[in-house]
Amino acid sequence: MRDTLEALDAGEIGVSEAESRLAGYATTAAGRFDAARERRRGIPEAILAEGKTPAEVAALTTTAVETTGRALVTRADADDAAAVRTAFTAGPDADDELSAAVDHDERTRTVVVHGDEFTPPSLDATVAVVAAGTADAAVAGEAAIVAREIGATVDRVDDVGVANLDRILDQRDRIAEADVVVVAAGREGALSTVVAGLVDAPVIALPVSTGYGVGGEGVAALQGALQSCSVLTAVNVDAGFVAGAQAGLIARAVDAARRD
Structure with missing residues (x-):
């Protein structure tokens, strides 16, 4: 605690980072950011853009980079991405301006921000993300980005549905x-x-809300996974973040075993 207070007093860290070190979270006008989640769970905290204004998304993203060195935003639209880019390219003055790389993937609706001094984790483990068709690629891509942010090597295998x-x-x-x-x-x-x-x-079934009619919007896909005669686990419909995070946790365990 003393080291944190001394660093704050010396101007080496900001209030948000000091709070995150002491409390495990940082408070913003848009909510409290769980800066300790990766240390506690091995999964980086994600900022869900849905239900938030672009300004709130940008504020939380800035806090994430200040406290953890990076940010991961999910379900982001073009306005959210633009607000995040602005936050890292046009601060109120030069001293307050953060420097970071911003990557917006329109298809997966994700925004990944890495601060200049952030070193991405690297695991000795591979996650294969398999998509049945092009219509499933967006949700598969979200899972891939999350697993990659956890540190796994990701191998994308697309358009391999059972119709052939x-x-x-x-x-x-x-x-x-x-x-x-x-x-x-x-x-x-x-x-x-x-x-x-x-x-x-291990196989994680990620049902996608493609399809129509009876059992459409992912219902049949989810029920099929739950009734599968093969051994697998299933997450909710379109839950790319959850599938990617679960795969990333398994990858972390594999990496730890190989290091031992």
Whole structure:
């Protein structure tokens, strides 16, 4: 505690970082940012943009970079991304301006910000993120970005839906090399069951809200995963962050085992 107070007094850290060190979170007008989540859970805190104004998203993103060196924003639109870019390129004055790299992926609706001094984590583990079709790529991409931010090497395998089994069978060996597999599939969601029957790695089914009619909007895909005759786990519909985070935690355990 004394070291933190002395650093604050010396101007080496700001109030937000001092608060995050002492309380585990930093308070902003937009809410409290959980700066200790990665240390506590191994998962970086994510800022959900939905339900927040662009100004609130930008404020939380700035606090995230100040306290942890980076920020991960999910479900962001173009206005959210623009507000974040502005926060890191046009501060009120030169002394307050933060320097960071901002990466907005429109398809996955994510914004990733790395401060200039941030060193991304690196794990000796691979996560395969498999998407049934192009329509499933956005949710699969969110999972991939989260797993990558945790430190895993990510291998994307796209457009291998079960409408033509040859498409998944000719990627079987590649997928089998991964330490954990996330399978994003909409409609009936059969791909996760097929993949779980082909590889010996843990498989996480990520139902996607593609499809229509009875069982549409991801309902059939989720129910199929829950009823799967292959051994797998399932997350909620379109829950790319959760699937990516779970895969990242498994990757962390694999990395720790290999280091031992």
